[in-house]
Amino acid sequence: MNKKKVAIVSNSLGKGGAERFAALLTFMLENTGFEVHSIIVNNVVDYSYTGTLFNLEKESSKSFPFYRKIKKGILLQRYLNQNNIEIVIDSRSRNVLLRELITRFIYRNIKIFYIVHSYNFKNYFPDSKFWARTIYKNAEALVCVSKAIEEKVNQFLELKNTTTIYNPFFIPxxxxxxxxxxxxxxxxxxxxxxxxxxxxxxxxxxxxxxxxxxxxxxxxxxxxxxxxxxxxxxxxxxxxxxxxxxxxxxxxxxxxxxxxxxxxxxxxxxxxxxxxxxxxxxxxxxxxxxxxxxxxxxxxxxxxxxxxxxxxxxxxxxxxxxxxxxxxxxxxxxxxxxxxxxxxxxxxxxxxxxxxxxxxx
The missing domain is CATH 3.40.50.2000 (Glycogen Phosphorylase B;)
Known part of the structure; x- marks a missing residue:
């Protein structure tokens, strides 16, 4: 049976709660029957993970600094297409409107799940309610890591595609x-x-x-x-x-x-x-x-x-x-x-x- 292909896109796999969660999620998804790909924006890997890792910073390191950001977007789109990724779970901080509009275009033919890791929305939503709704309204789900965050998202955006899934712990x-x-x-x-x-x-x-x-x-x-x-x-x-x-x-x-x-x-x-x-x-x-x-x-x-x-x-x-x-x-x-x-x-x-x-x- 062919496994569904899932890509977890995160800032990195190092030194932070959201990053630690992204690493844990690789094990959770692999254990439940998915083929897992991790795509990281920055070259930091401290936590254990499973599946395939694609490091956008490493792959774009030979580009000029200004072009590097554009190159990361091109590499992301190419990787998703070449590996026939069916689902993206976006665990990054998302605080630059233009970048998120471009990223939303890159994700356009893929099922997308966005995670909201913090009650401080400036890292996850544009100030404009219009643009926030534009980016998130067609996502499969906005996954909130607490009920309080989900309530705040509902008040702010009045969307129906929200859910709460708590972060797990994994201790041997x-x-x-x-x-x-x-x-x-x-x-x-x-x-x-x-x-x-x-x-x-x-x-x-x-x-x-x-x-x-x-x-x-x-x-x-x-x-x-x-x-x-x-x-x-x-x-x-x-x-x-x-x-x-x-x-x-x-x-x-x-x-x-x-x-x-x-x-x-x-x-x-x-x-x-x-x-x-x-x-x-x-x-x-x-x-x-x-x-x-x-x-x-x-x-x-x-x-x-x-x-x-x-x-x-x-x-x-x-x-x-x-x-x-x-x-x-x-x-x-x-x-x-x-x-x-x-x-x-x-x-x-x-x-x-x-x-x-x-x-x-």
Missing amino acids: ETEVKNAILETQKVILYFGRFDEKVKNFSLLLEAFSQSEIFSKGYKLRLLGEGNDLNFIKQKIKSLNLQNYVEIFPFKNNPYKEVREAKFAILTSNYEGFPLSIVESLALGTPVIAVDCNSGPREIIKNEFNGLLVENHNPKALAQAINRFGDDDELYDFCKKNASKSVVHLTLNTISEQWKNLLNKPK
């Missing part, structure tokens, strides 16, 4: 079952070092106000990004140098997550943050701010973690101290952590994608 069974005999006095953040999105100012101010470090706790930041120096300066200005540790990005920080007392997220906005899901899957409770979107669809307050009003360092400091001091609450949330995300396993989400892609018109 051996890692999930690896028990840590005793957690460390560590509060863990892992992800990008991007102040505008992740709001390290709030995280560090709340950690400072909590004074939980006086009880031996450390804040551990695991990742990389353009705002590393900003974070270091903020740590210095709050006199937290002895209590905050910074470690480089890791593809699979399972050991660090399992060892942490709890994980923390203080973003201004998100999509469906995998760092929360992975922490819970590994049995580590989470404190998250109630930003748009994702945390309130994952965290059940005082069941598997604590959900805190955003932009409120005092409330966040209180939540940090609750997990530090209230053993009964903490143990209850820890006990519930892994079972609270069983609906987000790779197999479950794979079936949802399979059903969507095979759905008749």
Whole structure:
């Protein structure tokens, strides 16, 4: 039986939630019977993937910089045609109107599914409602990674072709079952070092106000990004140098997550943050701010973690101290952590994608 040919188009396969999802999606689709092609715009590959990889930046590298963007479009169209791609899943950020109109023309004879990874629409939709509808109205589906994003898309565009499929986690069974005999006095953040999105100012101010470090706790930041120096300066200005540790990005920080007392997220906005899901899957409770979107669809307050009003360092400091001091609450949330995300396993989400892609018109 001939397999349906699917191309996943993404910015890259490295160092980001949307990119990590694109890599995971290759396994999900291959496991459910599709022939998978990954097409990446930028030459960054950190995550494991399966199927065929076509690297637009590598293939266009000998062109002049101005012509390179045009060459990428030509190469994309040629690849889709030569490989008889039937379905495209576009996982890129899409924030340049002219480029998206050209890309829509390239996709014209193919079933197209667009993914919206963030509540911050400036990366996925033109400001103009007219142009946004023009680009997206004939897509097979706009796949939103949270219900809050789908609701916002419906309000903004009034389209009928939207659906929500959550991001899955994929952690080897051996890692999930690896028990840590005793957690460390560590509060863990892992992800990008991007102040505008992740709001390290709030995280560090709340950690400072909590004074939980006086009880031996450390804040551990695991990742990389353009705002590393900003974070270091903020740590210095709050006199937290002895209590905050910074470690480089890791593809699979399972050991660090399992060892942490709890994980923390203080973003201004998100999509469906995998760092929360992975922490819970590994049995580590989470404190998250109630930003748009994702945390309130994952965290059940005082069941598997604590959900805190955003932009409120005092409330966040209180939540940090609750997990530090209230053993009964903490143990209850820890006990519930892994079972609270069983609906987000790779197999479950794979079936949802399979059903969507095979759905008749």
